[in-house]
Amino acid sequence: MTRDDRAVLRRAWWRSVVQIAAGTTAVLLLTGGVALLLVNDHQSENLDAQLAAVLARADDVADPPPGSYLARAGPDGTVEVTPAAPPGVVAVLTAAANGTVDRRDVDTPEGTFRLGTSDRRTGRWVIANDLAALRTDQRRILQAVLLAEATGLAAALAAAALLSRRSVRPLAEALELQRRFVADASHELRAPLTVLYTRAQMLAARPAASADPDLAAGLHGLVTDTRALGEVVDDLLVAAELDRRPDRDHVVDLDDLADAVVAGTSAHAASRGITLTHEPDPGGPHPVNGHAVALRRAILALVDNAIGHTPDGGHVRITVTATAGSVALTVADDGIGIDPGRADELFDRSRHGDHGTARRFGLGLALVREIAHNHHGTVTADGAPGRGARFTLSLPTSPASNRPT
Template identity: 40%
Template sequence: MRRARLRISVITGAIITLLVTVVGGIAQTVMTQAQNDQVWRELRYGAARGDLSSPPGCTWLYAPGVPRLANAPGGFPVRADLDRVRATHEAVERTVRRDNTVYLVRSQVRADGDVVQAVFDMRFQLADRRYLWGALGIAEVVGLVAAAVTGAVLGRRAVAPLAEALARQRRFVTDASHELRTPVTQVYTRAQVLSRQARAENLPARHRDELARLVGSAGRLGEVLDDLLLSASLTAGPARRAERGPVDLAELARSVVAEESDRARENRLTITVDAPPHPLFVDGIESALRRAVGELLTNAIGHTPAHGRITVALAGVRGAVELTVTDTGAGFDPAETERLFERFHRSGRGGRYGLGLALLREVVTHHGGTLTATGRPGRGARFTIRLPQGTGPLARPAAQPVKSGRP
């Protein structure tokens, strides 16, 4: 919502600024052209018929035998133009910049045969143009202030209905997920009990398989509800931000790997944590970061065949903490990299049906970090979380890296 309001403010400001600039440019062009046309008309008239001894203001006339006026600017007449007119009998016009001003000069042959040069001083016209640019500058500043205020008001009013709709959507998702969580948990528990009883009572394989599928479906439904709750809580505002604090990402990764040790042994996988002995603090919500790291590890375990290896590496890199999970699994097509992070996407790499990696990116983004993925079919995958490094309490001796799975 903040980005939308800011975008509306910027667009409004840009439009008003563009309008002021266009109007100013048109005004400047029109005034300059009108001034130039008027001055050239007066100059041509003066050169052809003006009184040589008493020219109009800001104009000087030079001709043979005519005394030079006391207030005449230096450097005139332009002898080269007079010589050219005598030789060709054609009028010559030019613009001369001298003494911090501009002079318009016309040389021609009069009807009586005299060669006359008329010079006009543009300093007053140039001053008018500077005043115009000053006025346009003030108008630009006023326009920018008006644009900022207008953009803020329009942005707030335009985005308010959308913000309310999103807030209602989040409340619905949160309430629905919370209300469904208990019955789904009960279904999952009862399905597990029935599955164990079916195995204990040696029921037909067909019934045991159906109960196993029921357990898996109920478990996945619970995971989807957990994902929805976490996604809604990430945008819950100040109430959720109050939970932020220093989190030792290295210690958190070791803990997540330890929790998955039994599953790694069942799948005959080796998981190694490669982290420095000192803490690597980031500022964030521990439960959300734990879910993110757990999602990466779950994703790697689910796509690594037996006897494979998974490495969880952590390091501090230029003011950030990087956590990389590398597996020796099936990998994925590089063309599908971005689609991996789409909600409910199922690619050739597989993955559980749910928010999955999309939620993982959402968690990382809300913590001011980035998530990247690289991989090749049949050559494994690498997922990297990069979070801004934070400060934490004094470091305590770190635990030894956890290694689980096959020796």
């Protein structure tokens, strides 16, 4: 499984976990909030009922229930208040008995009190109950609800992680099966394509073919198409097996790989009137850790892309330079160029340009980016329309102790 595949699976897993967790959190908060409101309302109603019961049976103000204070306004207008009542409560009870306070909950210097009134034949009775005990009970209930929600959320996250992993597993298996199928199919296609390419070359080289211009052109097209089809198979095989290479950490020299690509592609470039060169850096060699076949394939794809988008008589140059901690291989051409604003799109799968004769679709440049990512590097494109293009493959430098001798 490639680095991009793992990134896709991680994003799918995290997205699933976040969605399940967000949904569970919303349900828990809504349920807890509604439950807390219902409990608080029930407690408040019970307190009102208790105060009303005290007022109904009170016969004096001297012996109220704990946490409560009584007052009575007699028919003559005199107000009696529980002797132990604090000054602030006395003032509130007196005002309520005289009818100048009609609020349910009143703040005093001694705290917040719930008021209850009852008009009886013996006068107007008022009770003030300290809400500290009710507030304490409500805080305890809130803490219990929050603890229950936190526990439920933790359990939901664990369940979400497990369920998401199970739901993503079939996707991982599908990606692996797809990659294995592509690798097997590519292996099976490589041999017959090699035979077909060889036979096409042999037919094109026969004197009889040279004597017939139409036949020669057809055979030349067959050779070219067979070669292009073989490159597609090679791209598929490298992409499918890229992450399973056992020797990906071997030290390879990008200068050597560039020389090998130039040697194998110069004839093709020359047939189109294009000069392909590799300009060695005197500061070489330039070793990197990686898989030689995959990296060579990446360089070949960049060169093939440059050749296909450079007119006859043009030049394609490969340069390898060392920077701080990395090696940069650049393939530059003086061809039709690219739009800088759409440079990143060139590395998307199935993306192709509007001009040129080389393959600019399928795996091509997308494979280069995948190989670069798999080797902890990058690939960038730069240029301008009509002024050529520069593709730069940057890879981490191999440790000095592992440099080839």
